[in-house]
Amino acid sequence: MPEFDNLVAVVTGGASGIGAAIAARLAEGGARVAVLDLNPADADPAHFALEANVADRASVDAAIATVAEKFGRIDVVVNNAGIGAQGTIADNDDDEWARVFSINVTGIARVSSAALPWLRQSPSAAIVNTSSIAATAGLPARALYTASKGAVLSLTRAMAADHLREGIRVNAVNPGTADTPWVARLLDSADDPEAERAALNARQPHGRLVSPQEVADAVAYLASPRSGSTTGTAIAVDGGMQELRLRPE
Numbered sequence: 001m002p003e004f005d006n007l008v009a010v011v012t013g014g015a016s017g018i019g020a021a022i023a024a025r026l027a028e029g030g031a032r033v034a035v036l037d038l039n040p041a042d043a044d045p046a047h048f049a050l051e052a053n054v055a056d057r058a059s060v061d062a063a064i065a066t067v068a069e070k071f072g073r074i075d076v077v078v079n080n081a082g083i084g085a086q087g088t089i090a091d092n093d094d095d096e097w098a099r100v101f102s103i104n105v106t107g108i109a110r111v112s113s114a115a116l117p118w119l120r121q122s123p124s125a126a127i128v129n130t131s132s133i134a135a136t137a138g139l140p141a142r143a144l145y146t147a148s149k150g151a152v153l154s155l156t157r158a159m160a161a162d163h164l165r166e167g168i169r170v171n172a173v174n175p176g177t178a179d180t181p182w183v184a185r186l187l188d189s190a191d192d193p194e195a196e197r198a199a200l201n202a203r204q205p206h207g208r209l210v211s212p213q214e215v216a217d218a219v220a221y222l223a224s225p226r227s228g229s230t231t232g233t234a235i236a237v238d239g240g241m242q243e244l245r246l247r248p249e
Contacts, residue, residue: 001030002029002030003029003030003220003224003225003226004026004029004030004031004076004220004223004224004225005029005030005031006030007030007031007032007073007075007076007122007124007225008031008032008033008034008067008071008073008074008075008076009023009026009031009032009033009034009075009076009077009078009223010033010034010036010064010067010074010076010077010078010111010115011023011026011033011034011035011036011078011080012036012037012052012054012078012079012080012081012107012111013036013037013054013080013081013082014033014035014036014037014043014047014049014078014080015035015037015039015040015041015042015043015049016037016039016042016180016181017178017180017181017182017212018080018130018175018178018180018212018215018216019035019037019078019080019081020043020044020212021211021212021213021215021216022078022080022212022215022216022219022220023035023043023044023047024044024216025213025216025217025219025220026076026078026219026220026223027044027046027047029220029224031075031076032048032071033046033047033048034047034048034049034050034067034070034071035047035048035049035050036049036050036051036052036054036060036063036067036081036111037049037050037051037052037081038051038052038053039051048067048070048071050063050066050067051063054079054081054103054107054108054110054111055099055102055103055106055107057110057114060107060110060111060114061110061114064111064114064115064118065114068118073118073121073122074115074118074119074122075118075119075122075124075125075126076124076125076126076127076128076223077111077112077115077119077126077127077128078127078128078129078130078219078223079107079108079111079112079127079128079129079130080130081103081107081111082103082104082107082130082148083099083100083103083104084145084182084186085100085142085144085145085148086141086142086145086186087141087142087143087144088141088143089143089144091141091143092143092144096144097144100144100145100148101147101148101151104145104148104149104151104152105148105151105152105155108129108152108155109155112127112159116163116168119163119166119168120166120167120168122167122168123167123225124225125166125167125168125169126168126169126170126171126222126223126224126225126227127159127163127168127169127170127171128170128171128172128173128219128222128223129152129155129156129159129170129171129172129173130152130172130173130175130215130219131149131150131152131153131156131172131173131174131234132145132146132149132152132174132175133174133175133176133177133236133238133241133242134146134149134150135149135150135152135153135174135234136153136174136236136242137241137242152172153172153174153234156170156171156172156232156234157232160231160232161232164231164232169222169227169228169230169231170231170232171222171230171231171232171233171234171235172222172233172234172235173215173218173219173222173234173235173237174234174235174236174237174238174242175210175215175237175238176204176209176210176236176237176238176239176241177200177203177204177209177210178209178210178211178212178215179209179210179211179212180212183200183209187200197209203241204238204239204240204241205239205240205241205244205246206239206240207239208239210237210238210239214237215237218235218237221235222235
């Protein structure tokens with residue numbers, strides 16, 4: 001039997017990039033997948049796609065209610081929606097700090113709390129949050145983004161403690177720099193895109209960008225009913241960037 005057979009999964013930011021790979025992987029494992037995204041028309045038509053803004057509680061509540069009405073259950077929530085930010089602490093104003101945290105951090109709370117009544121009824125409830133290598137390694141010119149993803153990692157542990165005895169496991173995945181449309185836009189805006197890509201490849205010990213599919217497989221492991229003893233933890237999918245210190249060749 002497929003590992004997610006008969007289960008319903010919600011993936012935020014699931015219309016492109018890592019989110020789309022996650023949605024595809026869960027569906028491959030037998031899940032019925034609902035994608036919540038600002039641009040649901042971009043989602044795979046095989047999924048149930050809804051427009052939702054994780055920065056707006058009314059939008060989230062309405063979307064989750066629609067998913068529950070359609071499928072009658074929610075078993076897995078993948079909080080993948082997020083935005084990037086560049087610069088040091090001096091480069092973003094208060095409004096931008098509030099905007100990034102509202103999407104990257106409070107958005108997780110909005111979606112998860114809306115889904116809690118359904119997760120509490122599931123025999124295989126799991127939440128997986130997308131954090132980042134930036135939560136565990138200091139990266140230059142990523143102060144705001146790093147702060148938000150560090151908060152995601154801490155929030156994951158707190159959620160795991162709060163909901164373990166309700167039968168809900170909560171974990172996170174920490175991707176390294178992944179080959180996504182967002183990274184492609186950063187590369188396109190660089191003075192020398194090829195040199196910037198080479199630098200990003202070299203920053204990760206295995207010498208290349210992480211693929212969205214690799215992140216999706218880690219999410220699937222954390223979300224799977226087969227991982228019933230895994231909670232309150234994070235998996236780094238970063239080519240060794242978090243833990244390895246290789247000598248230059």
